[in-house]
Amino acid sequence: TVFSVVVMVAMLLLAACSDSGDGKVIVATDAAYAPFEFLKDGKMTGFDIELLEAVMKEAGVEYEVKNTGWEPLFTSLNNKEVQAGISAITINDKRLKTYDFSDPYFESVNMILTKEDSEITSAKDLEGKNVGVQNGTTGQEALEKLFGKNNSNIKKYKSNVLAIQSLMNGEVEAVVADNGVVQEYVKNNPDKKVKSVEDKTNFESEFYGIIFPKKSEHVDDVNKGLKKVIESGKYAEIYKKWFGE
Ligand code: ARG
Incomplete structure (x- = not known):
């Protein structure tokens, strides 16, 4: 009947929409992790954001970046709200x-980020001290491996920015995060009197x-795009812009 045709068309449309919006691949990020992804004058930028742009261009994939935050990035992948x-x-x-993951693109x-006058010189020195880390990161894992899973000295924050804030207000004596982020923070905030260890x-x-979600149709294209971006010298150009020589 006409009615069932209408219902079927509506269902097909719904399925198409829930899959990828207007056909664009939605890429989630936690834009609070400079220099990889952060907001500058309200706009998302950073090494990852520029690399993604270059890769998607080479891959011929239409996309849009969505600032979900860190843990929601994973839940949004799980419930198919985002495709990467x-x-x-x-x-x-x-x-x-x-x-699933693309090929690796960055080592x-x-x-450790700590106050300039801190006596911390290694991860072992963090023992018994309050240490801040972004919840659900490899930094948290590394700390739990060293000091135990339910160690109450490990203070978990929703974002790395909040972890760093807690270092500034003295809630924690150190923060553990990726070297690129720690080094960038030290370099850009001389007034904060912090150092990296x-x-x-x-x-x-x-x-x-x-x-990507498992079995994503986009992994191959993205890997091909990434390969081209590396081979063309575009990767080196973006790297240099954000990290110097
Ligand atoms: N590399 C670490 C991990 O994968 C930390 C990444 C945190 N990224 C972010 N945008 N906050 O667990």
Whole structure:
């Protein structure tokens, strides 16, 4: 009947919309992680955001970035509200159980941010001290590995910006986050009197990837795009802009 045809068309339209909006791939991010993704004059920018633009252009994929925040990035992938994520996300075994990743595009390692006058010189020195970390990050994992899962000294924050705020107001004595972010903060905030402390023994090298739901149709295209961006020298150009030589 006409009615059932109308119902079917409506259902098809609904299915199409819930899948990817107007056909664009929605890429989630937590734009509070400079220099990778952050807001500048209300606009999203950063290394990841510019790399994504270059990759999607090469891949011929129409996309839109959505600032979901960190933990909602993963839940939005789970419930199909977004089709990908870029957010300095470390590729690890735990995440690979639930998600697919692009090829790695950036090497990183956790690092300590602390006050200039702090006596902390390694991760071991964090023992018994309040340490801030963004909830659900590899920094949290690294701290739990060192000091135990339910250690009450590990203070978890919704965003890395909030973790750093708690260092400034004395709630914690250190923050653990990715080296790029810690070093950027030290460099750009001389007035805050903070320093970075590395510990290559206790913190392992990590690699960032663009994240997708399992079996995403976009992984191949994105990997091809990423490859072209690296080969063309565009990757080096973006890298240089954000990290220097
Ligand atoms: N690389 C770390 C991880 O994957 C931290 C990433 C946090 N990213 C962010 N945009 N807040 O767990």
